[in-house]
Amino acid sequence: MSTDSGGNRALLESTLAAAKDEGRAALVGYLPAGFPTVDGGISACTALLEGGCDVVEVGLPHSDPVLDGPVIQTADDVALRGGVRIADVLRTVREAHAATGKPVLVMTYWNPVDRYGAERFAAGLAAAGGAGCILPDLPVEESEGWRKAAEEHGLATVFVVAPSSRDERLAKITEAGSGFVYAASVMGVTGTRESVGGRAQDLVARTRSVGELPVCVGLGVSxxxxxxxxxxxxxxVIVGSAFVKLLLSAGEDLEGGLAGVRALAGELAEGVRRTG
Structure with a gap:
């Protein structure tokens, strides 16, 4: 795959459109970079995509991941103690995309990007073949600088909405964003749940009513x-904690963890293809 022609927002958009044409939802996986190691994380992201995910989100580990539950917090801590850096995150994007040809996004809190430099980060992500960035804590009102850099480098900017979001807020977010809208199925932090919750369906309907972007649901699917x-x-359908949990439970048995991740991706891929 070429990675020198700018970002892959168009690839993300065409991937979501192709899933829709097949009469199904797209499957989006998530794993933090640098977990359990940088090389292991690259292998795990690649396994997700090879196993059946259409898109992967590479998390940029953060020392204070306020929106993440204990499973992802634990993985972030492992990555940070291992010395993961933004260069490793971009390498993960580059190698996972090059190995599969599928769209790869970065999910990150705003502070690391702001400190690194929005233009510098956008350029690096595009050069790595990245499709865009999910920024769960960046207010739309403060996002113009990032969105300009992302647009120049062919990257999508994905914002997060929650059941508490009012309709006028949803309209503002969908107008400013690109690629898709990330709909948090429940209030609270990430983590697997017994039930995804009926509020997610209402949130998707409300988000669709005020904009044209695809709406992908995360937080709780396992x-x-x-x-x-x-x-x-x-x-x-976005799945993160379930994959992370498999790698955590595998401990030092990376191959076993990768096999588990690949198998779960396959099961979830079958799930999104069910009708009726």
């Missing part, structure tokens, strides 16, 4: 059954 449920009303 089984094929839950994936099928969410796929019935959303354009994409």
């Amino acid at each position: 089984t094929a059954e839950q994936a099928a449920e969410v796929a019935g009303f959303a354009d994409g």
